[in-house]
Amino acid sequence: MDISQLDYAQLVALKADVEREIKGRESEEKAKAKRQIVELAKTYGLSIEDVLSKSQGVRKPVEAKYRNPDDASMTWTGRGRKPVWVLQHLDAGKSLEDLAV
Template sequence: MDLQVLSLQELYALRDQVEAEVVRLQSAEKIAALAKVQALMAQHGLSTDDLQKKAAAPRKPVEAKYQNPVDPSQTWTGRGRKPLWVRLPG
């Protein structure tokens, strides 16, 4: 198909047809994927509740292991990024 011979209106109409076909195919693929997922869930005895991510138990605060000798109010547990006062020599 030579697009250069089409008028502007014909190109707009062609674009609309292409967009409509893309939407139709996306919808059909989603329906097919959903059917596959439902079949797998039934095969393995799963429900939608089984797919919900379980909430992690709240973590207890960790006691600080390090204290800034210059400013004792600054502490660090030893987890996560090292504070500057730990990395830089005093």
């Protein structure tokens, strides 16, 4: 098919036909992929819930590396933003090692 020979209306109709065909095939491909995934899971004795679950096991909480000397209940793992009490300690000219657990 030489599309350069088609007029505007024919091209628009062709575009609509192509988009409709793409949607249909996309549905077919997704259904095929789902069947393959289910079969593969069954082969390895997995349920779909096993496949889709995000947890790979129980994660151990990160232990604190730093403790506030004025309030022992305030700790920091060293990850993420520094707590205010750590910043105040550092602003006072002291080192982070002073807070090490």
